[in-house]
Amino acid sequence: MxxxxxxxxxxxxxxxxxxxxxADPAKRxxxxxxxxxxxxxxxxxxxxxxLTAHSPSYSWNYRTAPDLGGRAFRWAKGKVxxxxxxxxxxxxxxxxxxxxxxxxxxxCPGWSFEEVLPYFRRSEDWQGxxxxxxxxxxxxxxSPPFDLLPVDEAFMQACTEVGLPRxxxxxxxxxxxxxxxxxxxRNGRRMSAARAFLRPALNRPNLxxxxxxxxxxxxxxxxxAVGVRVRRGGEEQRFLARGEILLAAGAVASPQLLxxxxxxxxxxxREMGLPVxxxxxxxxxxxxxxxxxxxxxxxxxxxxYNEQGRPWGLxxxxxxxxxxxxxxxxxxxxxxxxxxNSRFGLASPDIQMHMLPGSSxxxxxxxxxxxxxxxxxxxxxxxxxRGDIHLAGPDPLTPPLIRPNYLAAAEDRxxxxxxxxxxLSILAAPALLHLGxxxxxxxxxxxxxxxxxFAEAQxxxxxxxxxxxxxxxxxxxxxxAQLRVRGIDGLRVVDASIMPRLVSGNTNxxxxxxxxxxxxxxxxxxxxxxxxxx
Ligand SMILES: Cc1cc2nc3c(=O)[nH]c(=O)nc-3n(C[C@H](O)[C@H](O)[C@H](O)COP(=O)(O)OP(=O)(O)OC[C@H]3O[C@@H](n4cnc5c(N)ncnc54)[C@H](O)[C@@H]3O)c2cc1C
Numbered sequence: 001m002x003x004x005x006x007x008x009x010x011x012x013x014x015x016x017x018x019x020x021x022x023a024d025p026a027k028r029x030x031x032x033x034x035x036x037x038x039x040x041x042x043x044x045x046x047x048x049x050x051l052t053a054h055s056p057s058y059s060w061n062y063r064t065a066p067d068l069g070g071r072a073f074r075w076a077k078g079k080v081x082x083x084x085x086x087x088x089x090x091x092x093x094x095x096x097x098x099x100x101x102x103x104x105x106x107x108c109p110g111w112s113f114e115e116v117l118p119y120f121r122r123s124e125d126w127q128g129x130x131x132x133x134x135x136x137x138x139x140x141x142x143s144p145p146f147d148l149l150p151v152d153e154a155f156m157q158a159c160t161e162v163g164l165p166r167x168x169x170x171x172x173x174x175x176x177x178x179x180x181x182x183x184x185x186r187n188g189r190r191m192s193a194a195r196a197f198l199r200p201a202l203n204r205p206n207l208x209x210x211x212x213x214x215x216x217x218x219x220x221x222x223x224x225a226v227g228v229r230v231r232r233g234g235e236e237q238r239f240l241a242r243g244e245i246l247l248a249a250g251a252v253a254s255p256q257l258l259x260x261x262x263x264x265x266x267x268x269x270r271e272m273g274l275p276v277x278x279x280x281x282x283x284x285x286x287x288x289x290x291x292x293x294x295x296x297x298x299x300x301x302x303x304x305y306n307e308q309g310r311p312w313g314l315x316x317x318x319x320x321x322x323x324x325x326x327x328x329x330x331x332x333x334x335x336x337x338x339x340x341n342s343r344f345g346l347a348s349p350d351i352q353m354h355m356l357p358g359s360s361x362x363x364x365x366x367x368x369x370x371x372x373x374x375x376x377x378x379x380x381x382x383x384x385x386r387g388d389i390h391l392a393g394p395d396p397l398t399p400p401l402i403r404p405n406y407l408a409a410a411e412d413r414x415x416x417x418x419x420x421x422x423x424l425s426i427l428a429a430p431a432l433l434h435l436g437x438x439x440x441x442x443x444x445x446x447x448x449x450x451x452x453x454f455a456e457a458q459x460x461x462x463x464x465x466x467x468x469x470x471x472x473x474x475x476x477x478x479x480x481a482q483l484r485v486r487g488i489d490g491l492r493v494v495d496a497s498i499m500p501r502l503v504s505g506n507t508n509x510x511x512x513x514x515x516x517x518x519x520x521x522x523x524x525x526x527x528x529x530x531x532x533x534x
Pocket of ligand 1: 008009012013032034077081082090091093213214249250253257462495508509
């Protein structure tokens with residue numbers, strides 16, 4: 001099949017591209033996805049991401065190389081229609097306007113906040129109060145959560161008691177303060193990118209979606225990407241593209257596929273026994289991720305998810321979800337978010353906290369603790385540490401070597417320390433003291449060294465890897481501001497890997513925005529001034 005656009009990966013970005021590009025009936029679009037269909041009803045249940053995120057049926061389940069404290073971290077990554085948006089924690093955060101203004105200043109014209117805001121708005125169907133910042137009528141439903149618990153209120157009250165302002169919309173005019181999280185869901189059901197963007201386009205005759213199809217190499221001819229090799233059901237196949245190939249395999253697989261195709265650091269490719277078609281040292285470098293340190297605070301009996309998670313409570317919660325799509329199972333990964341500054345004089349918050357009215361002492365086990373508790377997980381929003389991704393071997397089915405390099409930079413340790421001290425002061429504020437809040441394994445009087453040791457031992461990924469096919473105008477940038485792979489024709493990268501710098505927040509909404517803008521760039525409909533006509 002000879003198509004105009006061949007998209008690799010049906011994740012957050014790939015689903016948006018498939019929808020927007022196939023809207024032109026004259027263009028033939030092919031979407032190839034390694035994972036399977038998203039038919040399992042558990043994918044629609046928000047809190048069930050605790051089960052799906054590490055299930056080999058829906059996730060790549062990467063494991064990093066030994067990193068901070070000698071630990072190898074589990075990195076979930078979606079492997080199903082919808083990609084990571086089908087297994088993520090559903091929270092919807094755009095980031096700070098200065099993130100995007102910073103991208104523009106780093107040599108990415110067209111990506112300032114004013115220029116990307118229309119794309120955030122275009123994709124969105126915001127269910128909260130109308131605002132000039134928010135979009136309505138778009139494919140991606142974003143809702144305020146409806147079932148908050150009294151302990152959520154107490155946490156927000158405690159934040160105000162330590163001087164943080166209440167913020168009605170952190171995706172609006174201001175980011176700073178304490179807010180209720182917004183989630184990508186409609187009526188208590190997950191809005192993955194597949195549900196929002198792909199499903200409505202599936203019966204277009206010019207769009208073909210192939211699942212269970214792992215792309216193993218992009219084929220180049222005369223400096224141009226012309227097709228791909230895939231493995232499907234144990235067989236090798238080939239697909240050709242007469243137009244463009246759009247790599248949207250995510251921040252781990254996109255650099256991996258470029259390297260497998262001969263585009264990457266020359267010495268490394270030679271070491272792997274691969275041909276060097278374009279020596280590009282930037283491929284796989286510049287890896288950034290958020291590293292959060294969950295602090296569990298035990299509470300007197302106040303009705304947290306830990307109590308609701310006992311057998312009888314679970315039955316009630318399941319019934320509430322089955323009948324009304326409400327209650328515990330309709331919850332995102334966190335209820336309350338804090339954006340705060342580690343010190344005076346910052347232009348934008350550098351700390352984010354995720355607060356959930358429940359806890360699981362065994363990280364990622366999906367098992368709730370047997371006592372009432374909340375978890376507050378702060379992270380440094382704009383890490384300076386940089387990791388990298390390399391091939392572990394020339395076999396395309398071998399997972400790549402991931403080195404996150406968490407907390408390597410002094411600034412990251414400094415901000416992490418400040419974020420832990422702020423967390424402890426919130427937990428000690430009257431509204432939470434009143435509920436008997438007692439942090440476990442960590443104390444206000446601990447030394448900086450002890451707090452950092454806690455961070456090193458307890459912290460974990462927030463699943464936000466970005467930056468490994470960085471956009472920019474310097475020679476090490478992998479793609480230009482139109483997301484074209486520099487030095488290769490007919491090939492673009494469109495996913496979280498192109499972010500030059502990690503945004504100040506969660507990465508699903510920014511990735512969807514990237515694909516919205518890319519679709520306009522690709523279809524040639526981009527016009528200067530589009531920002532004004534959202
Ligand atoms: C467990 C978890 C929780 C998260 N929670 C949140 C959250 O609450 N809020 C938030 O904003 N963000 C969250 N994120 C991050 C967010 O979901 C991702 O940043 C975003 O989905 C990335 O989109 P993407 O298009 O770059 O990649 P993905 O959505 O990961 O899509 C890549 C797609 O490419 C496919 N693919 C890969 N290799 C190949 C190949 N060789 N051939 C064919 N197909 C291939 C994959 O199977 C996948 O479907 C979370 C992520 C995870 C994993």
